[in-house]
Amino acid sequence: MTDFKQLELIEPILRAVAAEHYTTPTQIQARAIPVVLEGRDVLGCAQTGTGKTAAFLLPMLQRLTASPSSKKRSIRGLVLTPTRELAAQIGESCASYSQFLDLRHLVIFGGVKQNPQVRELRRGIDVLIATPGRLLDLYRQGFISFEAISFFVLDEADRMLDMGFLPDIKRVLALLPQKCQNLLFSATMPANIVNLANGFLTNPVRI
Ligand code: AMP
Numbered sequence: 001m002t003d004f005k006q007l008e009l010i011e012p013i014l015r016a017v018a019a020e021h022y023t024t025p026t027q028i029q030a031r032a033i034p035v036v037l038e039g040r041d042v043l044g045c046a047q048t049g050t051g052k053t054a055a056f057l058l059p060m061l062q063r064l065t066a067s068p069s070s071k072k073r074s075i076r077g078l079v080l081t082p083t084r085e086l087a088a089q090i091g092e093s094c095a096s097y098s099q100f101l102d103l104r105h106l107v108i109f110g111g112v113k114q115n116p117q118v119r120e121l122r123r124g125i126d127v128l129i130a131t132p133g134r135l136l137d138l139y140r141q142g143f144i145s146f147e148a149i150s151f152f153v154l155d156e157a158d159r160m161l162d163m164g165f166l167p168d169i170k171r172v173l174a175l176l177p178q179k180c181q182n183l184l185f186s187a188t189m190p191a192n193i194v195n196l197a198n199g200f201l202t203n204p205v206r207i
Contacts, residue, residue, distance in 0.1 A: 002030045008037060010062055012100035017058070020096055026051030031207045033059050039181055041204040043197050047187040048086075048156075053093045056153045056183050061098050063151060063181070064126055073104060073124030074148035080130060080172060081155040082163050084109035090129045090155070103127060110134040118143050132160070132168035139175070146175040157186035157193050166196075173200050 002025055004017050025033065028046045036042060036059035046052040060077050069076060081087050091107035098105065105127035108117045114134070121143050128135075128144070138144045154160070160169060176182075182201050186193050197204065 007033045009033070009058060010065065012065075013058055013062055013097065016097045016099050016101075017054075019099070022054070026055070028052050028207060029055045029058070032056065035205045035207075036060070036181075036183065037062060039063075041181060041201040042183045042207060043201055043204040044183065044185040044207045045187070045189050046185055046207070052155075052185055053090055054097065056155075056185065057090070057094055057097050060127070060151050060153070061094075061101060061103060064103060065101050067150070068102075069126065069148065073126050074145065075125055075128045076148050077127040077151040077153075078130065078146075078149050078176075079127070079153040079155060080132060080135065080160075080169070082131065082160045082165060084111065084131060086156060087129050087131055094127060094129065098127075105129065108134050108138065110137070114138065132165050132172065136168055136171055147177065149176055150180055152176055152180050152182050154182075154184045157184050157196065158188045158190070161192055161196075169196070176200075 004014055004025055007025060028044060028050050032042055032044060032055040044052065064076050079090055081090060087107050087109050094105045103126040106120045106125045107129045109131040110133045184197050184201060
């Protein structure tokens with residue numbers, strides 16, 4: 001059986017995982033973490049409850065820590081998720097997993113005032129967790145830059161398409177820099193998800 005120490009995670013992340021009382025990586029974590037740390041794209045078939053959030057956040061946080069931003073903090077990791085509830089949950093996990101790291105994250109979603117979100121963006125953010133509508137809205141107003149993004153996660157892709165977010169997803173994909181590491185997670189893999197994945201994942205590892 002694998003344990004977290006065998007996954008080549010750095011000490012501050014192992015400490016955060018221990019603080020969460022995780023002892024053994026879940027199946028998706030054991031398979032995804034090593035390949036994401038190598039820099040590979042991933043096409044992951046996984047439902048909520050499988051530990052997929054840590055499967056993408058832990059190696060993302062490690063990779064962002066390994067290549068700190070040169071000057072002011074800029075958005076280097078972007079997680080796109082369909083609902084505010086999911087965004088908030090991922091934000092809570094990110095807070096726990098990054099508690100011993102020098103990384104700032106922010107959760108943004110619609111239906112609430114944008115001013116507090118804009119204030120936080122101005123202070124500088126390393127990891128942004130967002131729903132598509134508010135992300136594009138703040139981008140169009142000039143509050144968000146995609147230039148420094150090096151790590152992108154499309155979470156719950158099937159649910160995104162069910163909710164009619166395909167046009168927004170395509171807009172976001174068009175804004176991402178060329179040399180971005182991309183991950184897609186979906187509970188189901190119908191043809192439209194595979195097509196979407198083929199459009200932006202490079203030689204992905206399928207999990
Ligand atoms: P997720 O599928 O990412 O929504 O995670 C489902 C739940 O499992 C969350 O409450 C996590 O805190 C928890 N969890 C994730 N990874 C592990 C692990 N390796 N050991 C125990 N619990 C975990």
